[in-house]
Amino acid sequence: MAVPTSQGPLPLRLDRAKAPCTVQSFVHLARHRFYDRTVCHRLTAYPTLKVLQCGDPTGTGEGGPGYQYKDELPVDLPPAPSDPTGVRRLYGxxxxxxxxxxxNTNGSQFFVVYGDSALRPNYTVFGTVGAAGLKTLDKIAAGGIEPTTQDPAPVDGIPVLRTELLGVRPSCRP
Incomplete structure (x- = not known):
């Protein structure tokens, strides 16, 4: 799937075999231009959580498509090496x-992992980011997170480099 952003390309490979409902919903929203001109509203830089979150039409982390659907949780993720309890899994x-x-509250918001992250296996994995997309993610992450008066050195918040999804479209290319 082609995902051009204001910071560069973010090509996605969707995995219908692992998450058929999720892929169906994502493609449906893309075809109906739901994601067009939305911003990626959250960047995290915790030692064990490095993600860029997108897909909220309000840009607040509260919005969605007006429907929710069931989880299609991953069963093949390896244990996170940083978790001695074995509960968390590696989202690579x-x-x-x-x-x-x-x-079971999936809607339109999704995240892309720019650095190995240790999470409970509570998030439906439905694809991967292509090589060009990893470069784009690295650029966004290197820009950092917007400081606030309450937190001058944040590890979770709005990316400094405004990242807007410009026109998410299904395609045959990764």
């Missing part, structure tokens, strides 16, 4: 997954 660099607000 380049993974594309759905953001959610709890069980």
């Amino acid at each position: 660099r380049g993974v594309l997954a759905m953001a959610n607000a709890g069980p």
Whole structure:
């Protein structure tokens, strides 16, 4: 799927075998231009969570398409090496997954992993980011997170480099 952004390309490879409902919903929203001109509203830089979150039409982290659907949780993620309990799983660099607000609350928000992250396996993995997209993610992450008066050195917040999805379209190319 072609995902041009204001910071560069973010080509995605969708995995219908692992997450058929998620891919169907994502493609449906893309075809109906739901993602066009939306911003990626969240960047994290925790040692064990490095993601860029996008897909909210309001840009606040609260918006969605007006519907929710069931999780299609991953069963093949390896344990996160940083988690001695074995509960967290490794969402590796380049993974594309759905953001959610709890069980079965998938909508339109998704995240792309720019650095290996240790998370509970509560997020539907539905694809990967192509090589050009990893370069774009690195550029966005290197820009940092907007400081606030409450947090002059944040590890979670709005990316300094405004990243706008310019026209998400299904394509045959990765």
